[in-house]
Amino acid sequence: MQPELWYTDEHTNDVRFSMKATVQIVSKKSAVQQIDILDTKAYGRVLVLDGGLMITEKDEFIYHEMLAHVPMAVHPHVRNVLVIGGGDGGTVRELVKYREIESIDLVEADKDVVLLSKKYLPFTSCKLRDKRVGVWFEDGLRYVRGKKAEYDLIIVDSPDPYGPAEGLFTRAFYGTCFKALRDDGILINQHESPFYAAHQKSVKDAHSHIAVEFPMSTVYQCHIPSYPSGHWLFGFASKKYHPIRDLNEDRWNRLRIATRYYNTALHRGAFALPNYVKELLSGGAT
Amino acid sequence: MQPELWYTDEHTNDVRFSMKATVQIVSKKSAVQQIDILDTKAYGRVLVLDGGLMITEKDEFIYHEMLAHVPMAVHPHVRNVLVIGGGDGGTVRELVKYREIESIDLVEADKDVVLLSKKYLPFTSCKLRDKRVGVWFEDGLRYVRGKKAEYDLIIVDSPDPYGPAEGLFTRAFYGTCFKALRDDGILINQHESPFYAAHQKSVKDAHSHIAVEFPMSTVYQCHIPSYPSGHWLFGFASKKYHPIRDLNEDRWNRLRIATRYYNTALHRGAFALPNYVKELLSGGAT
Numbered sequence: 001m002q003p004e005l006w007y008t009d010e011h012t013n014d015v016r017f018s019m020k021a022t023v024q025i026v027s028k029k030s031a032v033q034q035i036d037i038l039d040t041k042a043y044g045r046v047l048v049l050d051g052g053l054m055i056t057e058k059d060e061f062i063y064h065e066m067l068a069h070v071p072m073a074v075h076p077h078v079r080n081v082l083v084i085g086g087g088d089g090g091t092v093r094e095l096v097k098y099r100e101i102e103s104i105d106l107v108e109a110d111k112d113v114v115l116l117s118k119k120y121l122p123f124t125s126c127k128l129r130d131k132r133v134g135v136w137f138e139d140g141l142r143y144v145r146g147k148k149a150e151y152d153l154i155i156v157d158s159p160d161p162y163g164p165a166e167g168l169f170t171r172a173f174y175g176t177c178f179k180a181l182r183d184d185g186i187l188i189n190q191h192e193s194p195f196y197a198a199h200q201k202s203v204k205d206a207h208s209h210i211a212v213e214f215p216m217s218t219v220y221q222c223h224i225p226s227y228p229s230g231h232w233l234f235g236f237a238s239k240k241y242h243p244i245r246d247l248n249e250d251r252w253n254r255l256r257i258a259t260r261y262y263n264t265a266l267h268r269g270a271f272a273l274p275n276y277v278k279e280l281l282s283g284g285a286t
Numbered sequence: 287m288q289p290e291l292w293y294t295d296e297h298t299n300d301v302r303f304s305m306k307a308t309v310q311i312v313s314k315k316s317a318v319q320q321i322d323i324l325d326t327k328a329y330g331r332v333l334v335l336d337g338g339l340m341i342t343e344k345d346e347f348i349y350h351e352m353l354a355h356v357p358m359a360v361h362p363h364v365r366n367v368l369v370i371g372g373g374d375g376g377t378v379r380e381l382v383k384y385r386e387i388e389s390i391d392l393v394e395a396d397k398d399v400v401l402l403s404k405k406y407l408p409f410t411s412c413k414l415r416d417k418r419v420g421v422w423f424e425d426g427l428r429y430v431r432g433k434k435a436e437y438d439l440i441i442v443d444s445p446d447p448y449g450p451a452e453g454l455f456t457r458a459f460y461g462t463c464f465k466a467l468r469d470d471g472i473l474i475n476q477h478e479s480p481f482y483a484a485h486q487k488s489v490k491d492a493h494s495h496i497a498v499e500f501p502m503s504t505v506y507q508c509h510i511p512s513y514p515s516g517h518w519l520f521g522f523a524s525k526k527y528h529p530i531r532d533l534n535e536d537r538w539n540r541l542r543i544a545t546r547y548y549n550t551a552l553h554r555g556a557f558a559l560p561n562y563v564k565e566l567l568s569g570g571a572t
């Protein structure tokens with residue numbers, strides 16, 4: 001008999017997603033949460049926080065590209081970016097591909113996530129030492145409070161809205177982000193999955209809270225195989241720009257940024273939501 | 287101690303997808319395969335063939351709508367349709383929504399799949415008794431051989447290309463379908479998932495085989511949470527029509543067909559594939 005190592009993420013109480021592992025690299029209780037890093041057969045190295053899957057080496061490119069490139073292809077000139085959460089560095093890695101960006105502030109509540117990512121997750125953390133990047137170990141909500149018109153783009157790269165990240169899904173937080181953005185600023189946030197009943201309230205609440213604060217607010221989608229249902233949403237909220245009408249395809253394509261998921265045709269397609277998702281966002285039943 | 291009933295679908299050798307079940311409704315060895323029907327907490331009633339998940343009550347609408355409505359919104363006048371596989375009836379249920387369709391031939395190799403679906407899966411089988419529907423218990427490959435220019439639309443609603451359905455992924459089969467279609471006919475086939483290495487060869491092979499036989503051949507995608515990776519592809523092959531240029535949005539919307547996933551904006555978006563999928567289809571590495 002050969003015992004096997006499996007990591008299981010509970011997608012809901014009644015749905016489990018399991019990946020065969022080869023070795024556990026890290027198991028550490030930080031000041032904020034339990035941090036685990038494992039090597040798996042199908043998904044490569046994976047980061048797990050409080051038992052929930054955060055990123056995998058195999059499909060993190062989808063999540064991080066869709067957070068970063070969608071707003072960057074719309075806003076005509078991003079100079080200053082704030083990333084809240086995202087201590088693994090994957091969002092920063094995508095952002096540093098743009099020369100036009102002058103500064104990136106990364107605010108991560110858990111210092112150990114950044115330290116362990118630098119050591120064990122080079123595929124995401126590889127650009128955290130870029131000279132334009134500042135890393136702040138602080139609560140995101142507290143950091144952004146008091147900022148006035150300092151950023152062109154804020155990306156909320158948070159875990160699920162249970163536990164430490166709960167404050168990042170409130171109306172008060174989105175209002176604070178609005179103030180921290182310049183007059184043509186864009187807010188992007190990870191927006192959970194529309195499929196399982198257990199997650200639908202988070203999606204509805206986040207969307208309705210953002211819509212109160214921003215004149216332009218919509219949602220786009222992508223395929224992230226390791227996340228619950230594989231159908232993942234992001235919020236696009238802005239003071240001025242429309243995610244499709246202000247998409248400048250030629251400009252983005254001339255930058256010749258290498259991507260494995262994102263392209264400008266897919267950008268347009270990502271905003272075409274299924275009927276049941278549109279109903280959910282408009283407050284109807286599903 | 288309360289033992290629990292769980293059904294597990296092996297997405298790959300190293301990835302497992304498990305759903306909590308309440309009761310097993312059917313467990314039967316047919317002449318073709320093992321057929322199981324279970325009630326689950328998260329996905330409602332599910333059909334399992336030879337241990338592999340076929341459809342679930344909760345997300346089958348996505349699969350069946352995307353098989354049926356994409357070609358129906360492109361072809362200007364479909365009279366005769368052939369559905370190969372799909373004994374659960376879900377594809378037929380979507381097709382009978384169109385008055386323009388005069389006949390639907392459903393060819394299912396396993397009679398027991400149809401009989402058990404009629405009894406236990408009313409949500410998909412509810413239109414199998416429509417007077418335009420003919421059900422044939424026969425091997426799909428054999429049925430279509432010898433047909434000449436009889437159909438406007440063929441939908442290959444097959445299981446995975448391992449075991450009984452293997453012949454439905456060969457070049458010979460696609461060539462036979464080409465002959466069975468009229469001069470402006472369309473072939474749609476379920477095309478597996480592009481994500482896991484274990485499935486990528488099927489995707490590449492199916493696409494390259496179809497491209498040899500049809501002048502117009504492309505692929506579109508959707509989100510099916512219960513299928514491996516949740517990122518599912520369909521093939522759109524045609525003798526004449528382009529899936530986007532010949533999409534008649536106004537005409538389709540005037541039909542007022544009720545759908546929960548499909549809409550004509552999503553139709554356009556579904557053909558915008560991620561870079562890594564485009565590379566896979568063009569024969570490159572991923």
